[in-house]
Structure formats: C-alpha cells, structure tokens
Amino acid sequence: MKHITLLYPEGQCNLSTVACIIGTVEIFARAGDYWKQQGNKHKYKVVVASTAPKETYIGNLVSLKPDVYISEIARTDLIIIPSAMPGNPTTDSQAMIDWISRQHKAGAEIASMCSGAFILAATGIMDGRSCSTHWSYADKFKETYPDVHLHSDKLITDERGVYTNGGAYSFLNLVIYLVEKYYDRQTAIFCSKIFQIELDRNSQSAFAIFSGQKQHGDDMVQKAQDYIEQNIDEKFSIESLSSRFAVGRRNFDRRFIRATGNTPVEYAQRVKMESAKKALESTRKTVNEVMYEVGYSDVKAFREVFRKVTGLSPLEYKNKYNKEARAGY
Structure with missing residues (x-):
C-alpha cells in the first residue's frame, strides 16, 4: 500500500x-x-x-x-x-x-x-x-x-x-x-x-480580478498607472504615454515592468479588459458598446485580447456571468 x-x-x-x-x-x-x-x-x-x-x-x-x-x-x-x-x-x-x-x-x-x-x-x-x-x-x-x-x-x-x-x-x-x-x-x-x-x-x-501592482514606490509609474485607469476609453500609444511623463520609451518600459510586472501595453490591456468584464457582468450593453467604451474600434482585436485575458470570448463571458443575458432579457 x-x-x-x-x-x-x-x-x-x-x-x-x-x-x-x-x-x-x-x-x-x-x-x-x-x-x-x-x-x-x-x-x-x-x-x-x-x-x-x-x-x-x-x-x-x-x-x-x-x-x-x-x-x-x-x-x-x-x-x-x-x-x-x-x-x-x-x-x-x-x-x-x-x-x-x-x-x-x-x-x-x-x-x-x-x-x-x-x-x-x-x-x-x-x-x-x-x-x-x-x-x-x-x-x-x-x-x-x-x-x-x-x-x-x-x-x-x-x-x-x-x-x-x-x-x-x-x-x-x-x-x-x-x-x-x-x-x-x-x-x-x-x-x-x-x-x-x-x-x-x-x-x-x-x-481573476485585476487591480495592478501599486506598492512599488516609483512615483512616475504610479502616475502612469493612474492615467491609464482614468482614461480607459482612450486609445493611446506607449510613446505618447512616456512623453507625457518626460521619459524615454525604453526607460519608461523598463521602469514600468520593474514596478508592476507588466509591460505598459499589458497593463493597459488588463485595465481595459477589467472594465469590459464589469460592464458585461452588470449591464445590458452589447459587446460592441462595451468595446467602444474601453477604447477599441476593431472587433477582432478586442475579442483576441479579451480571450487572452479571460480564456473566454466577450459573448461567452457575458452569457456566463450576466444573469439577465442568460435569461434572454
């Protein structure tokens, strides 16, 4: 035995x-x-x-x-x-x-x-x-x-x-x-x-519920995180984001990764997808409406990022977690 x-x-x-x-x-x-x-x-x-x-x-x-x-x-x-x-x-x-x-x-x-x-x-x-x-x-x-x-x-x-x-x-x-x-x-x-x-x-x-690493002590990265989180509907490049804080792109990426464990692109995607998840869970908004609200205009790109983060398509996620959607309201 x-x-x-x-x-x-x-x-x-x-x-x-x-x-x-x-x-x-x-x-x-x-x-x-x-x-x-x-x-x-x-x-x-x-x-x-x-x-x-x-x-x-x-x-x-x-x-x-x-x-x-x-x-x-x-x-x-x-x-x-x-x-x-x-x-x-x-x-x-x-x-x-x-x-x-x-x-x-x-x-x-x-x-x-x-x-x-x-x-x-x-x-x-x-x-x-x-x-x-x-x-x-x-x-x-x-x-x-x-x-x-x-x-x-x-x-x-x-x-x-x-x-x-x-x-x-x-x-x-x-x-x-x-x-x-x-x-x-x-x-x-x-x-x-x-x-x-x-x-x-x-x-x-x-x-998973994404909240982002904030206990890192890098004031510039903290400000960048706040900007991303407060402008979910905005579509911005990392170059424009780094220039907003007067930091070179390479240095910006390095500091962001060191502080949060994510690249700036990954962080922005996770923030946007977390907002999309909440909307799909609790509102009657369509997938396209939610997509536009989080700064995406390309349906394919939105679906790919959403599936990468959650393992489900936006519609599958909505049907799984939105009671009204499941009931067909």
Missing part, C-alpha cells in the same frame, strides 16, 4: 486550509471505496500530518487533530500541501519545509493547493519549474520567488512529479486530477459525479 501525506501547516492556517484538508480526505476516501468495489486491492493510505501536537481553533470555529507527526513518517509517496497564509517561516513551518525537501529527494511527489505554493516554493524545489497559485497572490509570489515560473492563469500545473493549482476551492479540481493520476480515469469520473466537480478545468483566468 502506498502512502499519501496531507500536511497541516500550523501557524499558517485559515478556514481555506481546513476546507482543503477535509475535502481531500473525503474525496480520496470515496475514490478508495470505489476502487475496492471494482474488485481491486486497497491502494493508498492518506494521513494528515503536522510538526507538533497542537490543536488551534481556526476562525473560532474548528480545529483539526492530525493523524501523525511528520517526524514519524520515514517515507511517503505523495505530499499534499493545502492552502496556507503566506508569511515568514516559523520554527514549525521551517521543520515542515525541511521535511518536504528530504522526502522529495527520496522520491516523493508533491502537490500544492492555492497559497500552499508559498510553502512549496520555500523549499527551492520549484526554482526553474512552472507553478500556479491564487491569482490574488501572483504579485507577492513573483516578488518572493523570482526564480519560479509562475503561470497564474493556469488552474493546474504538472511538471516532473510536482503539481500546483490556482486558488480557493479550485483545490477540488486538483484532487480530481490527482485521483486520476493515482487511481484511473474511471475513478476520477466517478468522484467528479459524486462530488459534482467539473472535470478537466484548466484555467482560472475568468475568475
């Missing part, structure tokens, strides 16, 4: 951590029952492991008691890191990070859920690898772990036995993905039906 360790990261837990742990335990238990019902032998043992014998109430609502302590686990086949609040490592969390590193060197695969990617990245294992995390943590993650290739649009990454996923309750999609990896496709389909989790979701782009 193989061994799966679900970590309980003391000191970094919130209610999402609890949800990840409980959801994973329940789905893997149901997968195991289904597997045995098909005439197979029991395949995996799942345990919840922590670094020390602590029970802390989370949100004054619930506490979790681990099955074992990581010091008792000599060898495991898969480590699952749940969502966890990013922060400076404590003595306990550092012990967990060191244990993850040792287990990975011994051949264990690893999966992180949501902001659990911060714990995984702290091991150094993710350097040079692809990774995902909750879109709202993308800027903080890039700043903290610049050697990791973050793909915050992806729901799941799978690279050489290391799995990561996007944010919040999309951990359920990762669990189904792991069930297919560790059992088979039919078991994954069964679990997806029982728990009503969509199979094969691969993007979190449609859920």
Whole structure:
C-alpha cells in the first residue's frame, strides 16, 4: 500500500486550509471505496500530518487533530500541501519545509493547493519549474520567488512529479486530477459525479480580478498607472504615454515592468479588459458598446485580447456571468 501525506501547516492556517484538508480526505476516501468495489486491492493510505501536537481553533470555529507527526513518517509517496497564509517561516513551518525537501529527494511527489505554493516554493524545489497559485497572490509570489515560473492563469500545473493549482476551492479540481493520476480515469469520473466537480478545468483566468501592482514606490509609474485607469476609453500609444511623463520609451518600459510586472501595453490591456468584464457582468450593453467604451474600434482585436485575458470570448463571458443575458432579457 502506498502512502499519501496531507500536511497541516500550523501557524499558517485559515478556514481555506481546513476546507482543503477535509475535502481531500473525503474525496480520496470515496475514490478508495470505489476502487475496492471494482474488485481491486486497497491502494493508498492518506494521513494528515503536522510538526507538533497542537490543536488551534481556526476562525473560532474548528480545529483539526492530525493523524501523525511528520517526524514519524520515514517515507511517503505523495505530499499534499493545502492552502496556507503566506508569511515568514516559523520554527514549525521551517521543520515542515525541511521535511518536504528530504522526502522529495527520496522520491516523493508533491502537490500544492492555492497559497500552499508559498510553502512549496520555500523549499527551492520549484526554482526553474512552472507553478500556479491564487491569482490574488501572483504579485507577492513573483516578488518572493523570482526564480519560479509562475503561470497564474493556469488552474493546474504538472511538471516532473510536482503539481500546483490556482486558488480557493479550485483545490477540488486538483484532487480530481490527482485521483486520476493515482487511481484511473474511471475513478476520477466517478468522484467528479459524486462530488459534482467539473472535470478537466484548466484555467482560472475568468475568475481573476485585476487591480495592478501599486506598492512599488516609483512615483512616475504610479502616475502612469493612474492615467491609464482614468482614461480607459482612450486609445493611446506607449510613446505618447512616456512623453507625457518626460521619459524615454525604453526607460519608461523598463521602469514600468520593474514596478508592476507588466509591460505598459499589458497593463493597459488588463485595465481595459477589467472594465469590459464589469460592464458585461452588470449591464445590458452589447459587446460592441462595451468595446467602444474601453477604447477599441476593431472587433477582432478586442475579442483576441479579451480571450487572452479571460480564456473566454466577450459573448461567452457575458452569457456566463450576466444573469439577465442568460435569461434572454
């Protein structure tokens, strides 16, 4: 029988951590029952492991008691890191990070859920690898772990036995993905039906809310960001924008990228698309009306940028999120 360790990261837990742990335990238990019902032998043992014998109430609502302590686990086949609040490592969390590193060197695969990617990245294992995390943590993650290739649009990454996923309750999609990896496709389909989790979701782009990196201290870039955000309907060139702030185009680009993580063009596109998304979600405006309001006159260009940002066409997005549009009003 193989061994799966679900970590309980003391000191970094919130209610999402609890949800990840409980959801994973329940789905893997149901997968195991289904597997045995098909005439197979029991395949995996799942345990919840922590670094020390602590029970802390989370949100004054619930506490979790681990099955074992990581010091008792000599060898495991898969480590699952749940969502966890990013922060400076404590003595306990550092012990967990060191244990993850040792287990990975011994051949264990690893999966992180949501902001659990911060714990995984702290091991150094993710350097040079692809990774995902909750879109709202993308800027903080890039700043903290610049050697990791973050793909915050992806729901799941799978690279050489290391799995990561996007944010919040999309951990359920990762669990189904792991069930297919560790059992088979039919078991994954069964679990997806029982728990009503969509199979094969691969993007979190449609859920992202763009707010822009503002905590960078570059006054010129801040003014440029403000100008872009206050003139969404304007179609302007980056040359005209840089000259507005008396900065050469090359230097303007360099400072903007360093401060925000986006090129000026990308930033303007994200701001415009965020405004378009809100209009499509909450108004009866047509796609063309919204397009003109955010400074586009070319339907094809607007659709291409919108799909690049959200993973959906403008009409698909409107039908998905606008209740009145779905009802045919």
